[in-house]
Amino acid sequence: MSSEINLTLQVWRQPGPQAEGRFVTYEASGISTDASFLEMLDIVNERLIENGEEPIVFESDCREGICGTCGLMINGQAHGPQKSTATCQLHMRSFKDGDHIVIEPWRATSFPVLRDLAVDRRAMDAIIASGGYISVNTGAAPDANLTPVPKETADTAFDAAACIGCGACVAACPNSAAQLFTAAKVQHLNLLPQGQAQRWARTEAMVETMEEFFGSCTNHGECEEACPKDIPIDFIAWTNRDYIKAKVKNRKLAG
Amino acid sequence: MAQTVSRVSTPPPVRSEPRVRLPWPLSIYQTAVGKKWVMGLTGAALLGFIVVHMIGNLHLYEGPLEIHEYAETLRDLGTKIIPRTWLLWAMRFGLIAAFGLHIHSAYSLSRMSMAADQRYPGGRNYIAANFASRTMRWTGPIIGLYLFYHLADLTWGWFNPDFVRGDPYHNVSESLGSIPVAILYIVANVALAVHIFHGTWSMFQSLGVNSPRYNHLRRYLAGGLAGIILVGNLSFPIFVQAGVIDDNGRSIVEELQQHEAAEGEEN
Numbered sequence: 001m002s003s004e005i006n007l008t009l010q011v012w013r014q015p016g017p018q019a020e021g022r023f024v025t026y027e028a029s030g031i032s033t034d035a036s037f038l039e040m041l042d043i044v045n046e047r048l049i050e051n052g053e054e055p056i057v058f059e060s061d062c063r064e065g066i067c068g069t070c071g072l073m074i075n076g077q078a079h080g081p082q083k084s085t086a087t088c089q090l091h092m093r094s095f096k097d098g099d100h101i102v103i104e105p106w107r108a109t110s111f112p113v114l115r116d117l118a119v120d121r122r123a124m125d126a127i128i129a130s131g132g133y134i135s136v137n138t139g140a141a142p143d144a145n146l147t148p149v150p151k152e153t154a155d156t157a158f159d160a161a162a163c164i165g166c167g168a169c170v171a172a173c174p175n176s177a178a179q180l181f182t183a184a185k186v187q188h189l190n191l192l193p194q195g196q197a198q199r200w201a202r203t204e205a206m207v208e209t210m211e212e213f214f215g216s217c218t219n220h221g222e223c224e225e226a227c228p229k230d231i232p233i234d235f236i237a238w239t240n241r242d243y244i245k246a247k248v249k250n251r252k253l254a255g
Numbered sequence: 256m257a258q259t260v261s262r263v264s265t266p267p268p269v270r271s272e273p274r275v276r277l278p279w280p281l282s283i284y285q286t287a288v289g290k291k292w293v294m295g296l297t298g299a300a301l302l303g304f305i306v307v308h309m310i311g312n313l314h315l316y317e318g319p320l321e322i323h324e325y326a327e328t329l330r331d332l333g334t335k336i337i338p339r340t341w342l343l344w345a346m347r348f349g350l351i352a353a354f355g356l357h358i359h360s361a362y363s364l365s366r367m368s369m370a371a372d373q374r375y376p377g378g379r380n381y382i383a384a385n386f387a388s389r390t391m392r393w394t395g396p397i398i399g400l401y402l403f404y405h406l407a408d409l410t411w412g413w414f415n416p417d418f419v420r421g422d423p424y425h426n427v428s429e430s431l432g433s434i435p436v437a438i439l440y441i442v443a444n445v446a447l448a449v450h451i452f453h454g455t456w457s458m459f460q461s462l463g464v465n466s467p468r469y470n471h472l473r474r475y476l477a478g479g480l481a482g483i484i485l486v487g488n489l490s491f492p493i494f495v496q497a498g499v500i501d502d503n504g505r506s507i508v509e510e511l512q513q514h515e516a517a518e519g520e521e522n
Contacts (some may be wrong), residue, residue, distance in 0.1 A: 010377065023377065076380035102377040109269050109371050122265045174384065175368035207288055212268035215368030216287040218391065219457040221383035234465050241463025243288045251279050 002034045005097040009044065011056055012104045014113050017120075021113065023102075033093040037080060038063060038070060040092055041103075057116035065089040065228060068164030071171065072117055073104040078168035078226035086166060086228040106167050108176035110213040121167050123213035124181060128165075130209040131202035132185045134194055147193050160188035162229040172226030175215035180223035182210040183235035190242055200246040200253070207243045269370045287367060290360040295461035297353040297360075298454050302480070304350055305447070309487040315500055319424035319507045326423055358399065365392055387453035394450040401443035408436070422508035424500065431495035440492040448485035452477050 007028040014021030028044050035043065038060050045055035061069035065086040072087045074080035080090045095101065105113050110123040149157075163184035170178045186206050189195030195202070217236060224233045273285045283289035311329075314322040333342035381389065404414075409426050412418030417429045431437050455477035459465060494500050 012377070073375060073377070073379075076375060076378045077382070104375055104377050107373040107375055109373055110266050111373075112266050120266060126265045174372065174379070174381075174389070176372040177368065208286060211287045211367075212270050213265065213371070214269070215371035216291065216364040217460075218364075218368070218388065219453075219460045220381075220388045222381065225382040233460065234467065234470070237460045237463045237465030239463075240288055240291065240461060241465075243286075244283070244292055244463070247280075247283050247289070 002032055004030045004032055005092065005095065005099070007031060007040075007092075007095060007098075008100045010100065010102045011117070012113075013056070013116055014105075015115065017112050017114055031092055033091070033095075035092045036063065036088055037072070037074070037090040037092065038088050057114075057118050059118050060088055063088040066164060068166035071106055071166045071168055073102075073106060073171055075102050078106070078172040079166075079228050083225070084228055084230045086164070086168075089228070106171035108170050108214065110176070111167065111170065119167075121165075124165055124167060124170075124178065126213065127178065127182055127206050127209045128185060131198070131205040132189070134189060134198060136197045138194075149192060153191055157188050157191040160184040160191070160231060160235050163188070163227075163231055164229060166228060168226040168228060169223035170214060172222040173215065173217075174220060174222065175218055177217045177223075178210050178214035179217040179236045179239075180227065180231060180233060182206055183233075183239040184231050186239050186242065187235045190238075199242070200249045203239065203242045203246040204250055207239065270367055284360075287364060290364055291461040293356050294360040294364070295458040297357040298458050300353045301350070301357060302451060302455065302458075305451070305484055306480070309484055312491060313487065315424060315427060315491065316494075319422065319502055320511075322423045323421065323508045326421065354402075358395075361392075361395060385453070387449045388457070390449060391453055394446040397443060397446040398450060401439070401446070404439070405443075417504065417506075419506040419509045421512075422506045425502050425506040425508065427491065428495055428501050429504070431492045432501070434496070437492035437496050441489060444485065444488040447488070448481040451484060452481040455480050 009026045009028050010023045011026060012021055013024045026044055026048075028040060031040050031043060038058070041056060041058055048055050058072065059069050061067045063070070065088060068086075070087040071079065074087070074090070079085060079087050080094065082090050082094050103117065105111075105117045105119045106121075107113075107119075111119040111121060114120050160183075163181060165181060165185075167178075167181070169180035170176055173179075186203055189202060190199050219233070219236075221233055224231070276282060277285060284293055311325060312322075314325040329343055330340045387394075407413040408415060408430055409423070412420065412426070415426060415430055417425070419425050431440060456473050459473050491500070
């Protein structure tokens with residue numbers, strides 16, 4: 001049953017990276033409960049444009065929870081109150097008529113605000129660029145099932161590969177640690193046979209790039225709760241283990 | 256690698272490269288994950304000490320001579336091989352080193368996280384973080400300060416005019432007999448239990464001890480250890496206040512030693 005609700009939004013407005021930001025209050029009236037959170041912002045923006053005001057800048061792309069572009073801190077929770085849901089998949093039926101909603105960008109020193117609710121997440125790209133790939137020559141396409149992978153291993157690797165790189169783990173972390181993101185990106189390759197050739201080089205490089213930009217994990221578990229893909233913090237433990245192994249093995253390999 | 260990836264342009268790093276690259280394996284301690292390993296390992300060592308210390312202190316309930324004898328046994332450890340108190344001192348130095356590393360890694364990792372983190376002016380909701388995990392940076396220093404007081408009070412005897420070296424029963428009943436001191440011990444030991452509750456669980460994650468089959472046991476272990484240590488350690492100030500541990504200001508060990516000395520003179 002669709003119905004309409006009226007909301008009060010408190011939105012972070014910031015004209016540019018260096019500019020001073022502040023909260024601005026908007027009335028969002030007559031919002032359908034079938035609208036997604038981003039559609040609600042679209043409606044608010046259309047009204048702002050009609051009134052000749054600057055629309056609220058926010059990022060989005062696929063709007064089906066698989067691209068990782070959207071991401072807002074909604075009432076102090078990354079991606080809002082619904083578990084395992086990205087902002088675009090959060091619907092206004094999660095809110096009640098008359099609700100007051102605080103909307104902020106992701107916050108971390110390495111996620112500088114570009115404008116309003118959009119942040120620069122290139123620090124995460126740097127982690128991927130330092131080793132989040134397989135680049136050994138593999139020859140022509142192999143036959144199917146030539147490399148056997150146990151079902152459990154494949155499933156676990158896929159759980160890690162579900163990471164969409166949205167940055168909610170960093171946003172939710174009181175230390176702004178990117179441990180869950182890095183661990184997911186390390187482990188989805190480290191768990192599989194194809195990832196073994198570069199396993200130790202990858203683990204060392206990615207963890208150390210992460211440490212340049214983000215804080216240190218204190219095992220609160222906030223990232224796991226915020227993750228729209230439900231990636232468990234077990235991957236963090238396995239990456240910690242792989243990292244120390246890598247420090248030993250890489251030294252031997254280096255002579 | 257077969258393919259080179261050019262460095263992505265990024266915001267400036269929060270953490271700079273260490274000025275001096277230490278040789279392996281010390282270089283591992285210069286990384287954050289390495290520091291978490293050291294924090295986990297030293298935490299495990301300190302936790303082991305706390306459990307043994309609490310169990311050893313239960314000799315207080317046997318009586319003044321029994322706890323004195325236990326203390327002497329600790330000094331006698333290893334005497335068949337090495338001189339008296341050497342093994343005890345080796346363990347003490349190990350603990351001091353573990354304590355120092357635990358504090359240093361906690362301090363530098365906290366600095367790193369504070370540099371990386373930005374406040375949310377609109378507030379942040381905690382969902383998974385519990386009271387224990389959020390207060391680690393408070394309970395830690397409380398335990399550190401308490402440890403200093405505890406040593407000054409019961410090992411060095413600075414605050415106790417009736418301090419008798421080598422008579423733990425007397426010193427404990429004199430010290431904890433004062434209400435402010437008993438309250439201090441209770442507050443500090445609650446902080447210790449809270450610290451251990453998160454620390455024990457966190458240790459497994461930091462050290463990469465994670466197996467889906469046994470993971471659910473880690474919370475029970477953390478709760479169990481924190482609970483046992485809390486009950487054991489709180490029993491001492493409470494039972495001293497209740498008068499169960501009380502030697503009425505007489506040091507039986509001191510009297511015994513004087514008696515032995517007098518007998519020695521007679522012979």
